[in-house]
Amino acid sequence: MVLFFLVLTIVGPMFTDFVPDDYVGPRAQPPSSEYWFGTTTFGQDVFTQFVYGLYPAFLIGMIGGGLATLIGMLIGFIAGYRGGMVDEFLNMVTNIVLVIPTFALLLIIAAYLTVRGFLVEAIFIGFTAWPWAARAIRAQTFSLRSRDFVDLARISGMSPLKIIFTEIAPNMMSYLVMVFILQFGGAILIAATLDFIGLGPTTGISLGLMMNNAVLWGALHLGMWWWFIPPGAAIAAIVGALYITNVGLDEVFNPKLREM
């Protein structure tokens, strides 16, 4: 599923000979063989916008989700491994960021930049979405820390960092992957929401922006369902697919979950 969209993202633009913002056809056309997803009130090709809009979704998922996971790992590892005061402190920080409704924060930050690109957006999301990853990873690290092979490494005088990355990290790779996947999906959702309320990127096209435009231009009342259904559906599909993939992995990694 995800792959399907990924492919669509890459080859999509080849299917269409239009540019997202160009007024290519008659206004407000329902889907037809020429305009696969119909056209907007200005006669822009929805399908074109759609395929171009997919790209930012993945970009943000990658960077935003990735960044969040990285920060989460850093803090999670250190807190989980070092324990004690360090843990107490980092834990507190995490809790604080966790409790602050980061989205509201994101809004304000977003509003702070008057001109925004997808990259910036992704980075902001990354910086606000890490806490629960940190929390989860910390817990994992905690349980691993006392394993004998870690003790062994510690006794053999390995540097903490080395231990973390040579002993601990590999042993929870599967887990990290899952965390990343979740963050990936999360980032896409947050981005879509931001875009939708008009605090997303001020240039380019994204699925969220498409919905934003559709609503702004009264697609609902003019019955132009082809304008607002595809973007949302795509997001739901992608993220949903990601989640399900995650369950798949989860079941592989802890057989307990497996259905019998």
Add this chain to the structure above:
Amino acid sequence: MKRYFTRKIFIYILTFFFAVTIDWLIPRFMPGNPVQNLLARASLRAEAANVMYGYFTRAFGLDVPIWQQYLNFWNALFHGDLGISVYLFPQPVIKIIMRAVPYDIFLLLPAILLSWIAGNKFGAFAARTKWLDNTVLPFGYILTATPYMWLGILLAWVFGLVLDIFPISGAYSYAMAPHFSWIFIWSALRHWFLPFASLFLVMFGGWAIGMRNMIIYELEADYSHYLEALGAPRKLVRKYAFRNAILPQITGLALQLGVIVAGALVTEIVFSYPGIGYLILAAIQNQDYFLIQGCFLFIIVGVLLANFAIDIIYVIVDPRTRIGMAGETA
């Protein structure tokens, strides 16, 4: 136990402090100048504009040095004074917010609680019930993956326009003033339903999934096996499993609050439901320092309180925390 709470409260206070500081800081980084925006709305002659610019800068206390503005902010805060809105000049921010809050309570409380309860019940039920597990849960995953606003738009479109059985904007009919009568309540309910539904559905999916997985973990736990080994009926085993599986879900609720706020925000925008979310967006678009601060502050307080409540509940239901050997919960 005591230590546990003192620790919690300390964290909360700290959080509050940080949040408030950020809250105060960020709007001041924002481009534009509220007083200018205010005056931009009034097309004034140059001289008049200049005169009034100075006048209002003073009126809004933006003429004193930054650090002093910060102190004043705290000071005012403790007097429950959040300043005056620029965009809703000259209303006091606190008043504006208070007008919006009931709508949020009305919308969020049921949505969160009901979806949580229903989701858990359903998830527990679905777990290890093959056909449900295979049919309904994928659906649940899609639900959680659905952007709030999109579901909102869809509902609005289907029920509001195509079927035309629910209104899609406002909190109650434009043909009434709020008053205590069944028609009003009915009208309020009808306006409330769609936003509620879209919030409810998305959250429901999440809780169901979470619970389902939790239950399965718990059913595989030693104590479950022991019960089975002693021939306890499925009912009892599940009862225990549910009881324990609910704990992480409670924590989850606390963790989710932030996300829920976001969801509520867009939902309110889709249905132009006059809650805080609706307000904060307008405030941001209008560069209204004081209103932004107010709303954000309010959300913080709300979330903190909710978290605290959840902590207390958690302690009540989970003896382990009560016995005091509890590490940290959400």
Add this chain to the structure above:
Amino acid sequence: MTLLVENLKVYYQTLRGDVKALDGATFTVEDGEIMGLAGESGCGKSTLNNSLILLKPPMRFVGGRVELDNEELPVWDMKKMNNFRFKKISTIPQYAMDAMNPTRKIGKMTSELLGSRKIDFKNILPELKRRLDLVELSYDVLNMYPIELSGGMKQRMVMVLSTLLNPSLLIADEITSALDVSTQKAVAKMLVEFRDREFVKSLIVITHDISILYQIADSIMIMYAGKLAEKASTEVIINYPRHPYTKLLISSLPDIGVKYSQKKLKGIPGKPPLLLDPPTGCRFRERCPAAFEKCLNEPPFIEIEKDHFVACWKEFKKNA
């Protein structure tokens, strides 16, 4: 005769096929007998335990029959078994430490459990109290949560709980492994005491630790790779083992009373075969010093002396 197991076969279903964890076990446990069950981990001890009391996926009942007090146990049927569990056959699980629901007061849990078995907590309370005294637990534990108890206390609590309804057969699985030596002794003694006071008719004690068995078991059964290797009275097993594996096992003990390291048997070269598809013939063949061509066929488990069962061709020759 309390327990009769005939050619019991229980496999584990995995994605890669069946794991023959218990591949035809035949033995009996007499009234009042405490039978020790020993062997390397993965030899099928625990599988045996589970198949007798809690046979559920991924375990699959393949064949054989089990009789308890001349009554057939429907081990393959989770539901039907419930009528026997706790009342006739009970267990002290390996994980006794966290066998109790962490969020329920022990007393409440007990009463709910009994209630679910249609037994009135009230009537049984005095007896419960008596037994608590016996294991030196104060009555208040019933108002406590499991985490409030020490490991040993939990252990004892579970023992009392599991035997509360005087089952004919109690299976104690690795109950000592988690405890320090002194507590081990105490627990072991308690088991004997339970038997003597007839809280339980007979016992199967599963453990790595033959030394413990030496102290309490009447008879010892040795398992290897999902099959029975040898069963005889403790005396015989310790002093005159016949099966090569048993011999090695015993000899690898430094001396009675000292616990040997669990996983790998230094004494025996090589490691047990994978049970996914075990080699035909004697499963100990590869590691057996005395192996010979006949070992290519599977040795039966026969009584070579009174109450002494062995599965090894060599031994049959001797007696032949």
Add this chain to the structure above:
Amino acid sequence: MFKKIALLVLLMVLLCAGIAFGQVYERSETIYTTGTMWGPPSSWNPITPWAVATGTRGLCYESLFLYDPLTDEYTPWLAESGEWVSSNVYELKVRKGIRWSDGAMFTADDVKFTFELGKNYEGVFYSTMWKWLTDVEKVNDYTLKFHFSEPLYQEWGNVMYTMMMVPKHIWKDRTEEEITAGANENPVGSGAYLYESYGADRMVWVRNDKWWATDLLGLKPAPKRLVDLINASNNVSLGMVLKGELDLSNNFLPGVADLVNWGYVTTFYPEAPYMLSANTAFLFMNLTKKPMDDPAFRRAVSFAINVNQIVNIAYANLVEATDSTGLLPTWSKYVDQDVVEKLGFSYDPEQAKAILADAGYKDADGDGFVEALDGSKIELSIIVPFGWTDWMESIKIVAKGCQAVGINLKTEYPDFGGYAAQLYGGTFDMAINNFGSQVSNTPWTFYDWLFRNPIQDQMNNGNFSRYDNKKVFDLVVELDKTPIDDLAGMQEVISQIQEIQLTDTPAIPLWYNGLWSQVSSAAWTNWPSAAEDTPNYLPCTWNNYWEMGAVLMLCELEPVK
């Protein structure tokens, strides 16, 4: 579970029931409007006109005269008559028999008081009037004489219908803060409607059945109640208009052309441009930056923009392209056709290229874009606030046009705050704006905005180009000093202004923003329109527009039988 909901509802109702217990409005007696308020009603203080709830000016408080741009006529209102008895003395007769909604009589004292508020408090927006107004003399209860140091006739003409009279007996005891920054809830006015209640998303006015104009002028507003809704979103307004739940929408609604053609709504004109023109959208170019400081460059831009495409695509013909002067159609009589003939411009890429070439702008590095005279690259951006969708679409077309003639212009959509900061602070390159070009009694307001001076770092209102030209500034003042009945004199001054304007092109007029107005005849009929048999007022609820005829519109409406 349902108990819980029910409970919450009760709680809810109690909470939001607030103070006043209201009731359900009769549809046939209520008119629903929207398009003015961008946020919940927050102020009813006519001294802070930019913040007031719809109707505060016009429905509740009233002006001395009404002015109708369509006929260019003043109607005596609170005043009975007014005239310049000498070049610097204006005599005003106050209408007798007018009562404030609290029963007190309206007299010359109230007028005097209102004017003098500006004298006493600098925070009052018209305080600067006292630079040229010296004294307000009360002759008797119904007569005043205004004495001027330097009469600005045009501005005065504007004040006559834009300044709202407030009751002295209520305001005299108020502090400066209450006057200049108070919310003035439960306002006491003289107007046709009384403050009833408001909610987070609406303002509710109820008819004042003791309104003076009913007996004195025989006027009676048809709707018993007026409910004005805040602009939730195009989406919502559109939906409500379609369902006939909204009688008058003054929002810009996308796709209205279609709706009109399908017969869902009606507009002032039955076909394009559908709307009257309300103000002029200008393209401002920052003269403090190169190359916008070069008149030739600016003129080239003016030829590069395909305004018709903006009109057709971005607006679907809801607006009209302006003429070269940008003066609204109602001011067409002030346009000097000869000047336009000589200096006017229109979409003509070739011409644009030619001008650039002549001025020495050429594409040396062959990237398809010309470089500045000093050879440096030109990279400009044009801004409009994000979310102002019609403008966003428009500047895309502007940018395309410029790129086509070799000017490297990119679009940017900062939030309104960022837009305002750049525009007022003078850091922008190009921007669209129309705030001060509203229709009024005199082109002077238009030019006063376009050539706002002096040039400062912060230009909060008009002349965002920072076009600094003493000559034209003086001409604007001269225009201001021209009596409003001296048409020839005005035209003379204005044509000079236009000559300069079209030579230097400090800002380029693009299109006339419509007086957005979509009406539904579901509940009310006899709406103003171009048709002969209907009233001919501005169908608009915007602040400042009630006193331009919308009040009279209410009196002409007829409920659907």
